[in-house]
Amino acid sequence: MQKKNETQSNGLNTTNSIIAMDTQKTKKKKKFRGIENPYSGYLFAGPQIILFLVFIAYPVFEGFRMSLFEFSYSSEVFVGLENYKTLFADPVFIKSIFNTLIFVAAIVFFTIMFSLFVATAVYDKTSKYVSFIRGSYYLPVMVSMVVMSIIWNFLLNPANGLINYLMGNAGLENINLLGSTTWVMPVIIFVTFVGNVGQSIILYVASMIGIPEDYFEAAELDGATRWQRIRHILIPLVKPTTLYLVIINIIAVLKIFVVIQLLTGGGPNNASVTMMYYLYQNAFIYNNTGVAAAIGVMMFMIALLLAIPQFKTFGNKD
């Protein structure tokens, strides 16, 4: 009986191994055909990878390389870290780092705070109302920043702008907001904030509408107030959106340029100069390509330093 069983199991084993071999053969045959091929994914990602390498990775690498050279039309001379030394000895550049960091901190803070406030206030209202609020705040995002800046320029014109006229009527004569070292930064922060905040509101509202009702019902049964629901359910559950918004806003504000170029030109007396504006001036006005590349490298580093902690938190599932 035992023997028979052994023979039977042997027979089974043989059949199994034959089937396994057959499957392997079929697998082998199929391997380089069809979509089941495990490597076919790379083929789909291929075009994107090529674009990434050509338009992102290569320019970044080239930017690093260029920051170590001094350029003229016909030659490039290796100067080591000379471009960086020049920059750190330049008071305008130091001011530009300081200004850029202030812009990043203030604009990101106000954008997140204000959009959280608006989104938590409207997310559970009727859909028509939500659409109206979203549309109203999103309108400035759709308008080009160039157009916005030109309109603000008209409004803030010290000689015949509407804002100055109204302030004059209110007894505040001869106040030039863009010409004051105290006021120029708050004004630019406000202008950028207005043009920026709609995007965050849209994302927050979308994210909040997606949260299951059960949580709120349970909290309500437990007697939680609206503020407690917002504080302990809503805000923690939209954390991924917050992190995403913080990162994209940091990166966007680091590159702040158009508003500066059109509203203040970095003035008065470089009070509003930013790293991106200084990079532009070096690259396109002074033809100091190496110095401009060095600023670019430093902006890249700052963006990386600011974004890495956010990405790390992003990864945590808590």
Add this chain to the structure above:
Amino acid sequence: MTFNKKFYSFAAAILSIGLLVSGCGDDTKDEAAGSGSTDEKVQLELWLTPQWKGVQDASEDGADYDSFFKKAAEDYTKENPNVAIDIQVIPGEERADKLSVAMQTKTLPDMFFDSAFALTEYAHAGILAPMDDIIDDESKKDIPETIWDNVQINDETYFYPFSHNPGTLAYNAEMFEKAGLDEYISGEYEIATWTPEEYEMILETLKEKLPDVSPMGLFAKNNQGDTWNLSYLTMFGNKIYDKDGQIVVNEENGVKALEYIKNLNDKELTTAGAETLSSNDVNAMFQNQQVAVSFTNSVLFNGILNDMENGVVNKFDLRLANIPGEKNPTSFTYVAGGAVFNTGTEAEVEASKDFVKFFSTDKELVKASKNSLPVRESVSKEASSELPYLEAYNKNSEYIFNFSNNTPGYAELRNAFFPELQAVFTDEKTPQEALDSFAENGNRIIDTNTEKSVILK
């Protein structure tokens, strides 16, 4: 293992495709550059910033900024059928960006027509071809020395002067009449000359009698605030540069001049918020009769007169005045002309020079220089009946100073100047501190760029 191997070989393949794509397209110009004989087809490109419309006159049918050069190219290619010329108009404010990108991507045009001061840095970069070999003795005599000074560096000529565009002040004579300042109004085709004391008194009277008008247009928002503001600093006889090309405007009389301007600003005799006003803002306000005395140059001035004729701007009695000076008035001029980049093939550079010579010397074509002011005395004489202001401008020519000094790094230098003015107008710095800081930064910029300059070595 197999996966890793395959993955890496796949990644390597993609990387190499990427590098291939990024690496191609570099040497095409060099290949083309290999060709050489003069009978061969030569394709040239000329860029210009807007100067005047029409071939000779803005009233021609279809007159545009490129009309003159299209006509010149047509005439030239009739005699030189192997040459083809493309004309492209570049907005003045995009000049630096366009040229910078073209320089970095090695796609510079063959020729550029513009104000010489805006292109001197390209001469210093060693990419403009000297033109002394195409300038004949007749032209040398026909064009005055002050004009040649503006286009020469180290005794070599980098621009063929075509026309010039003197900078002065303009004023609304009707406002002067209303304010009872009739005695300070000059003749219709004259340039009024006032001393700094008279000028201050004029502005004070205007302020008193016409409270809704800003007496003087002042601007320092961006780098356009260089020429007139630098000229104001010479009011009390100070020079901007010494004979070695170093900035010396922080000397006693330079500081006195900036104190004078600051005083006008403090007394609200200038446009409010000059630190954030651009020249365009002030010019618009002047045309809208919100400013009594403003800046102008001959092209701008003729433009306003034309706009008044065409009903674009409400008519008013527009006249010219000099930038006041204690002893003599101050004057400057933008010399416009053709420059040739030496970055093409030998055939291209030669043909470009020949074309620049053609439109700068052709008897008919040079008459177009009357749209601003002719640099050639022969054209001035011929066109004097059509140029009522010519005599007045010619009288002024002895007061002309070269505001850029053709200095290396002028683009950077003018960007170091206006922030200092802003600091003075916003009470952040005293005039002495601001000019000391400008001299220090400016001389550093000049020294660095002198070292970099290819033609000063």
